[in-house]
Amino acid sequence: MKTGRAGRLIVGNWKMNGTRAALAEIRAMAARDDLWVAPPFTLIHAALEAGGGRVRIGGQDSHVRDFGAHTGCVSAAMLADLGASFVIVGHSERRSDQRESDAEVRAKAHAGQAAELDVILCVGETLEQRDAGRAEAVVADQLMGSLPDDPAGLIIAYEPVWAIGTGRTPTVADVGAMHAHIRARLVAQFGDAGAALPILYGGSVNPGNAAALLAVPEVGGALVGGASLTAAGLIAIAEAVPD
Numbered sequence: 001m002k003t004g005r006a007g008r009l010i011v012g013n014w015k016m017n018g019t020r021a022a023l024a025e026i027r028a029m030a031a032r033d034d035l036w037v038a039p040p041f042t043l044i045h046a047a048l049e050a051g052g053g054r055v056r057i058g059g060q061d062s063h064v065r066d067f068g069a070h071t072g073c074v075s076a077a078m079l080a081d082l083g084a085s086f087v088i089v090g091h092s093e094r095r096s097d098q099r100e101s102d103a104e105v106r107a108k109a110h111a112g113q114a115a116e117l118d119v120i121l122c123v124g125e126t127l128e129q130r131d132a133g134r135a136e137a138v139v140a141d142q143l144m145g146s147l148p149d150d151p152a153g154l155i156i157a158y159e160p161v162w163a164i165g166t167g168r169t170p171t172v173a174d175v176g177a178m179h180a181h182i183r184a185r186l187v188a189q190f191g192d193a194g195a196a197l198p199i200l201y202g203g204s205v206n207p208g209n210a211a212a213l214l215a216v217p218e219v220g221g222a223l224v225g226g227a228s229l230t231a232a233g234l235i236a237i238a239e240a241v242p243d
């Protein structure tokens, strides 16, 4: 798994943004060799070319099956066939918009691993759940329900739903506490392998707050939405990684 400075992973999630004009951003990101970007499916092939092998390109989702009668869906095997190297599963927007369950996310993680993709598995609580004092319990439940059997190529992303696209972030103390909580669950589940899995933070990361968030113990990198749409934004976040 190719990581950046101090072993941190900086991953962009473009969501439903980007037409061919946005390939210029991927070309500019190739100034570095450690950025990861998940563009929409329509751009993956061209983004792989634009990145020239220096930008790791992945999918934002994939189906639980390799092929079949599933109109509009894309499989992990198809992503791997294109040359993609990772897939995001269980993003909160899919958990809410597509009503994806933990069991489905887990099946997607298995399919991604079977295709030899790195799998970024997202978990995170809503504001209501946090305000009710249930954030850690909710995240633990999501995690234990969604984790694949094997930790191969697995990356966890903690993304509080209320911080995504809102400009709000948890305190560094809250991020640290949640990442430690996730780490304990991973070690309980996978032993030594669980101690080594990267745990990314996601939710309104930008060049201004990245250094503080990436300095938190157990934060192994960032999953970035809005600020990843430009090369300048994602590169500035990567440059903010503390040594």
Ligand code: PEP
Binding pocket: 013, 159, 163, 164, 165, 166, 202, 203, 204, 205, 223, 224, 225, 226, 227
């Ligand atoms: C995301 O959706 O994964 C995300 C973190 O978005 P943003 O950075 O825009 O909050």
